[in-house]
Amino acid sequence: MAEIALKSLAHSYLSNPESPGDYAIREMNHVWQQGGAYALLGPSGCGKSTLLNIISGLLEPSSGDVLFDGERVNALPPELRNIAQVFQFPVVYDTMTVYDNLAFPLRNVKTPEDRVHERVMEVADALELTSQLKRKAKNLTADEKQKVSMGRGLVRDDVSAILFDEPLTVIDPHLKWKLRRKLKEIHQRFEITMVYVTHDQLEASTFADKIAVMYEGQVVQFGTPRELFEAPNHTFVGYFIGSPGMNFLEVSLRDGHVVSGTTELAVGREFADALGEIRSTNVKLGIRPEFIEVHDAHVEGSMVADIIHAQDLGTYSILYLRLGDTTLKARIEEEQPTPSGKAYLRFPGKWIGLYVDEFRVEIAS
């Protein structure tokens, strides 16, 4: 069991990095507490796999420290770090049975067979693999193989963390649901630190208690799924979390009114006041499609928008709207009737974010 801390950690694949762009991981400090369920979320090339490999010991960082329970482990190889890893494409030992696969990490360190049996049975039970124990691992389906890879980490008493590298990539959607639940169950039962790397915000947010969003080699926000959703502190987080992402409108102040292009926006006094104090020219208003109120008739404080297109996504619909010269997306629930032609929008003050030079600025109320 361990707390994993990264201290002034940076990594570059070049031998003489000069500009910040040469770094796959820019200098960062980060702590993952013992027993937590974490996700590392970001687009491909953001450095998340590099970071994972540094934690597991497959890669040594260029500078800074990796600390397990305060102890520096930079130079320790993976086999001495007491971590387990589940890879994107299932890794099982083809010629062995499921039982032998699960027993493998224990037998490698000469654990007595009765102890091996006890652990394997316990883990097989937790993963619902008991009926499969005698099968050759080669013949399992992709989701079963992923369970076996995870099981090889769980059988060890000394494993302090399990790292997941996009483990659901090759799994069919209906099985993703099951496997994801299994992961959570396992996390609760074994109280083990888990770090889950993915580009899929839904996987990240349903699995993790806290998510680190990575962008260009940096963690731009570390917070609960709810925090990331409701108050993203960077436009990238707003865009990347949520499907579809946050709407951003470039705004400025004209004669005391908030305008986007030539269209006046109906937003609260506080927003206009906050805007008045900003000198930058890169100012945006951010609002999530989920939080835009859509009405089919004028209501107090609403703005009229043209409906370009409506898309039925089963449990909800997405409206593509044109407000002035910006395109917006708004989400409406299944039971709400879809207006046609024109829609009247309201931006609730509570859900509006102000972004200056891409970072969120708090609005005093």
Next chain:
Amino acid sequence: MNKIQNNRAWWLILPMLLLVAFSAIIPLMTVVNYSVQDVFDANTRFFTGTEWFKEMLNDPALQAALLRQFAFSLTVLAIEVPLGIGIALIMPKRGWQASAVLILVTMPLLIPWNVVGSIWQIFTRGDIGLMGWSLRELGYGYNITANPVDAWATIILMDVWHWTPLIALLCFSGLRSIPDAYYQAARIDRASRWAVFRYIQLPKLTNVLVIGVLLRFMHSFMIYAEPFVLTGGGPGSSTTFLSQSLTTMAIGQQDLGPSAAFSLIYFLIILLVSWVFYTAIMNMQKDKKNEEA
């Protein structure tokens, strides 16, 4: 329907068909023809039925050659396969070293068979050959023309030198196709070097090894030029393998009937062993499939 236009494609394989007919089917039929007749001259021939076959199978010289042949093929396989795997395992996987080692390893494969014989003939000579001379200097009375053990050891050594690279190359390509994640997982599972080999590398090598073993078996079973050049089959007949016996009989003694019968027996043995081997492997894979179902 429109399907007809595809039929034109059949014409394209006609040249190949003719080529195969001339290179394989017609010569083989000729051999079959000879094997059941006793031919004196162009006009005088008698049908002998299975006579030649019986005679050949009962010929003690040929039986000895056959035994020798099996002993040889199995010995070289037993040495070359593990050695080839071993070499592939220690070959560097990337960078310029990989290319350099690859070229070095491939070198023996590029040398024609009879040249290999000549090289080794010179190499093993007691007066000017490096190996022959060194061994004698070390006090060992090395002589491949007098001592059958020396002759055997040398031929096996030569074959190992010539053909282990083939197995090594095949295994090298097999190893390269194993994703890094497997090695990483094994490290995390604290697997020993041996366990990595046994449970990751070897299973992934089975397919290429099947091809390698088959090729090497057929090859070694037909070995001719190298021992012929090196030892001439001697001392005595201690290194006379099947193909050489056959050649002596057909060319040297002009016994066309018996040598035709012998050729067919020879051919059938290779076919049989290869077939048994192939079906055994295929059955193993089928078992796996059945288990899946």
Next chain:
Amino acid sequence: MSLILENLERVVGGETHIEGIDLELEPGSFNVLLGRTLAGKTSLMRLMAGLDTPTRGRVLMNGQDVTGVPVRKRNVSMVYQQFINYPGLTVYDNIASPLKLAKVSRGEIDRRVRSIAEMLHIDPFLNRLPLELSGGQQQRTAMGRALVKDADIVLFDEPLVNLDYKLREEFREELRSVFSERRCIAVYATTEPAEALALGGNTAVLHEGRLLQYGRTEDVYHRPRDIQTAEMFSEPPINILHGTISGTEVTFDNRLHFPVNEDLRSLPPGDYRFGVRASHISLTPRAGDDIEVPMIVDMAEISGSETFLHAHNDLFHLSVHLGGVHGFNGGAPVTLYFPTHRIYAFDRQGAVVHIPTHLGGL
């Protein structure tokens, strides 16, 4: 250009990959093939393309039988899951390659390559080699090659699987607009129900080599013909409950029952399976006759904006898709409201016998 598949069947080594598929794709339509791994999506596409010949049945293009016609004579293009480009050619030459083969004039090639590249946002990279680009850009190049030659049919075999989630979102939107202006038939294979809905157009649901249902995507989603289609085309998975209609009541067991309402009145008494979408179950009653079901929480998965609640009682498990963030502890009791007006009913054979009418949507 229309494409008709007639009683198509393909058997490989005794295994049936495609079984009696009849399908008619209209000119200019966008069609999604939805099915799990090994459902026969790729096999069917290969038959459409002419890469394989069917064991039985016919393929008609524009009314003409093309069953035995090989792929090179069919004017078809295909985009694969892997990013397949000529590694030695620049992006420009990659996109231009089908036109060069077709001996199109230089000026025309240049015009078309540039317009496609612009549409796919890869115009700044025309002189680069594919491997110098990101995965998304490589796949755009492959798409460019497929789109540039004005094919009659463009086939996409799970083209976005290897791309990031956000890139997929962008791609889907672009694909829709690209094809809205074209007359060719687009066929797009995916395993994800959500992707089918996002792409719109028509959807064909495949399962074990058979075609379960084909129609407008929303129609297939909202009005599945049978229980399998409903299960294939739902995310999160639809809840299926066994129950009985007995005269005046729908009964799950003696504690859980509700009077038959006007929706279900036409159904004869007997055993049924009822389907309820996860998003139709709620924490507060949405209609007067929603029934109260006490359950035990297994687990709640919380995304930033939604909660997926998994709960059980001794009769069944339910997956519930709730808007907003709700915290639950495992093992805690929870009261769920079960919508009697929003349930699908399937008979013993699995055929749908009732589709809820108050569905909302579009």
